[in-house]
Amino acid sequence: MPRIPPSVFRQALRTDPLLVPLLPVTRSLSGAQAELRWLRKEVPKPKLPWAIVQRSNYRPLQYILGDQPFLDLSIKCAEGTLIPRWETEEWIARIKPFISNVKIIDACTGTGCVALSFNGTGSNIVGIDIDTSCLSLAKFNQQSNRCDDIVHWAQCDILNWTDDLHHVCKGVNFLVSNPPYIPWEEYTKLDRSVKNFEPQLALVGDLEFYNALVHNLLEPNLNTCDGFVFEVGNVNQIHHVRDLVKKHGWNVGYLMDSAGYHRCVVGWKPDGRFDFKKLCDFVY
Amino acid sequence: MLKLLRNSRVPRTHLPRCSRLWYISRPYSTPTASADTSIADPRTFQLHPSLIKRARLLSEELTALQEKISGGSSFSVSDQKRFSELSIITDTYTKYQDHLTNFQELQELFHDEQEPELKNEAEKELRELQPELTAVASDLKAKLLPPHPFDSMACILELRPGVGGDEAAIFSKDMLEMYSQFAHVKKWPYHIMSQVRTENNGITSATISIDEPGSYKLMKFERGIHRVQRIPETETKGRTHTSTAAVVVLPKISEDNENPDADQREFKPEEIRVDVMRSRGKGGQHVNTTDSAVRITHFPSGIVVAMQDERSQHRNKAKAFAILRARLAERERAEKVENERKMRTSQVSSTDRSDKIRTYNFTQNRITDHRCGFSLHDVGGCMNGTRLEEIILAVEKNYNEERSKELLEIEENSDKK
Numbered sequence: 241m242p243r244i245p246p247s248v249f250r251q252a253l254r255t256d257p258l259l260v261p262l263l264p265v266t267r268s269l270s271g272a273q274a275e276l277r278w279l280r281k282e283v284p285k286p287k288l289p290w291a292i293v294q295r296s297n298y299r300p301l302q303y304i305l306g307d308q309p310f311l312d313l314s315i316k317c318a319e320g321t322l323i324p325r326w327e328t329e330e331w332i333a334r335i336k337p338f339i340s341n342v343k344i345i346d347a348c349t350g351t352g353c354v355a356l357s358f359n360g361t362g363s364n365i366v367g368i369d370i371d372t373s374c375l376s377l378a379k380f381n382q383q384s385n386r387c388d389d390i391v392h393w394a395q396c397d398i399l400n401w402t403d404d405l406h407h408v409c410k411g412v413n414f415l416v417s418n419p420p421y422i423p424w425e426e427y428t429k430l431d432r433s434v435k436n437f438e439p440q441l442a443l444v445g446d447l448e449f450y451n452a453l454v455h456n457l458l459e460p461n462l463n464t465c466d467g468f469v470f471e472v473g474n475v476n477q478i479h480h481v482r483d484l485v486k487k488h489g490w491n492v493g494y495l496m497d498s499a500g501y502h503r504c505v506v507g508w509k510p511d512g513r514f515d516f517k518k519l520c521d522f523v524y
Numbered sequence: 525m526l527k528l529l530r531n532s533r534v535p536r537t538h539l540p541r542c543s544r545l546w547y548i549s550r551p552y553s554t555p556t557a558s559a560d561t562s563i564a565d566p567r568t569f570q571l572h573p574s575l576i577k578r579a580r581l582l583s584e585e586l587t588a589l590q591e592k593i594s595g596g597s598s599f600s601v602s603d604q605k606r607f608s609e610l611s612i613i614t615d616t617y618t619k620y621q622d623h624l625t626n627f628q629e630l631q632e633l634f635h636d637e638q639e640p641e642l643k644n645e646a647e648k649e650l651r652e653l654q655p656e657l658t659a660v661a662s663d664l665k666a667k668l669l670p671p672h673p674f675d676s677m678a679c680i681l682e683l684r685p686g687v688g689g690d691e692a693a694i695f696s697k698d699m700l701e702m703y704s705q706f707a708h709v710k711k712w713p714y715h716i717m718s719q720v721r722t723e724n725n726g727i728t729s730a731t732i733s734i735d736e737p738g739s740y741k742l743m744k745f746e747r748g749i750h751r752v753q754r755i756p757e758t759e760t761k762g763r764t765h766t767s768t769a770a771v772v773v774l775p776k777i778s779e780d781n782e783n784p785d786a787d788q789r790e791f792k793p794e795e796i797r798v799d800v801m802r803s804r805g806k807g808g809q810h811v812n813t814t815d816s817a818v819r820i821t822h823f824p825s826g827i828v829v830a831m832q833d834e835r836s837q838h839r840n841k842a843k844a845f846a847i848l849r850a851r852l853a854e855r856e857r858a859e860k861v862e863n864e865r866k867m868r869t870s871q872v873s874s875t876d877r878s879d880k881i882r883t884y885n886f887t888q889n890r891i892t893d894h895r896c897g898f899s900l901h902d903v904g905g906c907m908n909g910t911r912l913e914e915i916i917l918a919v920e921k922n923y924n925e926e927r928s929k930e931l932l933e934i935e936e937n938s939d940k941k
């Protein structure tokens with residue numbers, strides 16, 4: 241990582257000494273200023289020094305402040321559950337107008353942010369996670385955000401096909417997931433604030449999750465399910481999913497995010513209720 | 525009317541012959557119209573015939589609408605709105621006419637040599653009526669002028685320091701505070717959309733959204749260069765510095781909490797580019813950055829909006845789009861005004877020119893608005909939001925005068941043709 245020039249440190253010191261410990265974490269003066277502003281706004285004054293020390297030790301700001309805005313929701317964040325990312329927020333905002341009155345499965349729900357974002361579409365939503373602590377956080381978020389649509393939570397391991405999983409997913413019309421997608425080799429090189437603070441269970445994974453999503457969740461429900469969106473970490477994962485659903489005659493495309501990365505693989509049944517063609521940045 | 529003129533002491537030869545004379549008398553600025561001096565000539569309160577004509581047309585429209593309702597035909601929401609607009613104007617017009625007739629009759633009594641015992645009584649009543657008539661005449665005038673297209677909207681104010689370095693940045697911050705306080709005093713909802721602080725507690729830019737529908741009507745007069753003359757706290761030799769801050773006032777076209785994707789779809793893809801901070805690595809689960817800055821570039825206009833205040837990138841994008849749309853609307857309006865102006869040869873009113881509009885002289889505890897010459901001798905009262913409205917209302921009155929003058933010129937020109 242490039243060193244931060246001493247001049248920037250000096251400028252930070254002159255502007256506000258509290259910026260200095262934040263600089264190595266945010267790596268830019270404007271970033272440090274933004275974080276200090278949010279900390280000052282949301283942390284009670286006596287706790288501010290503690291919060292700054294925490295942050296200077298690379299603890300994610302969202303864990304210190306305890307929440308993250310996500311579309312019009314405020315999502316509670318806690319150690320042990322992945323912090324929602326803006327990339328996820330972005331693709332959900334794009335897909336939401338296409339969805340109304342369907343049964344939605346959100347596999348690997350974490351804080352529940354994806355599932356809860358579809359509140360207001362008149363849908364029946366089920367969030368699945370393997371981790372019970374994630375599910376209780378998701379339930380909390382459902383209540384604190386007053387999500388009135390029918391939302392249920394289920395504890396299942398999507399990698400194993402069980403009766404439970406079968407039962408939960410029955411009749412699904414739209415399948416979404418942001419599964420762990422960071423291959424192990426990449427995981428070891430991640431930033432400290434991700435690697436040391438966010439749960440490995442939520443991050444490390446690769447094609448096995450996409451296999452599970454297609455074989456265990458989509459294929460048993462091909463007659464009711466008309467579309468899916470899976471977040472991905474690289475273009476290889478997109479190709480993999482495309483090849484898996486090709487034999488069912490599904491249309492496949494992908495979404496890019498605003499930072500220019502491949503972000504989602506999108507599939508839809510040719511004569512189904514969703515026409516995601518207009519949504520995709522590229523259609524195969 | 526004719527009866528009055530005959531009895532009035534004013535010799536007929538002095539009566540207005542050309543309509544231009546109607547404008548020499550300005551109810552607001554004429555000193556004779558204030559309560560403690562002599563009784564004003566009733567002509568002072570007469571409106572230009574084109575405004576009277578407009579008032580008549582509007583009351584005819586109201587009658588037609590009333591017939592429509594009593595006839596039982598359907599009454600749409602826009603009809604309802606129009607109905608209440610028209611009723612308000614017509615009520616003011618009626619009140620104005622009543623007051624004016626009253627005033628004229630009292631004046632007759634006042635000058636009636638045959639009944640000297642009534643003179644005192646008439647004078648007393650005239651003095652009471654005069655300020656009321658002044659107010660209602662100027663109110664009516666304002667209502668009859670065609671409304672500004674954005675007057676019913678909420679607004680966004682953008683502040684930026686001009687000349688004067690640190691002191692300008694600090695003054696800009698004071699102005700931001702003034703507008704926040706003003707909104708607070710008016711009980712208008714507002715929120716600061718963004719601000720970039722400097723090292724010395726100033727700002728390099730700030731955006732405040734005043735979310736009250738119709739706030740644009742008053743706030744639009746804040747647009748322009750504001751000049752401050754004071755001794756900065758950092759100044760050791762006690763010298764007065766002059767610095768400036770620029771204010772831009774935009775109509776709030778869309779809410780900044782709406783879905784920015786819907787906003788984005790309203791533009792052609794090649795017209796617009798949305799940039800976000802590209803984080804290290806591959807994004808997504810790989811990083812949990814808090815860097816949520818967004819920048820939107822609108823190519824046809826060259827407008828660039830950057831927003832980084834919110835923790836959610838989605839919210840930053842929504843705010844940036846709200847500002848972009850407000851700037852585009854304002855630009856379109858300014859161009860239209862400019863074109864209309866080019867078509868006329870007349871002198872333009874000073875209100876729309878963007879030179880120094882106001883001076884805040886702290887040393888003399890005085891704020892002077894250069895558009896109307898109004899001075900308030902209470903800098904603190906203005907800066908804490910409680911007395912800013914007095915200045916704005918003075919500017920508004922002046923603006924309405926100028927606009928009716930323009931209206932007259934337009935009509936005279938079209939008469940000539």
Ligand SMILES: C[S@@+](CC[C@H](N)C(=O)[O-])C[C@H]1O[C@@H](n2cnc3c(N)ncnc32)[C@H](O)[C@@H]1O
Pocket residue numbers: 321322323324325328347348349350351352353354368369370371374396397398399418419420421441442443809
């Ligand atoms: C990348 S996080 C996504 C969280 C949330 N949906 C979001 O977008 O912020 C992945 C989630 O998958 C869960 N998970 C990991 N392995 C799983 C499995 N085998 N079955 C079900 N959920 C699993 C983790 O507990 C974690 O909450």
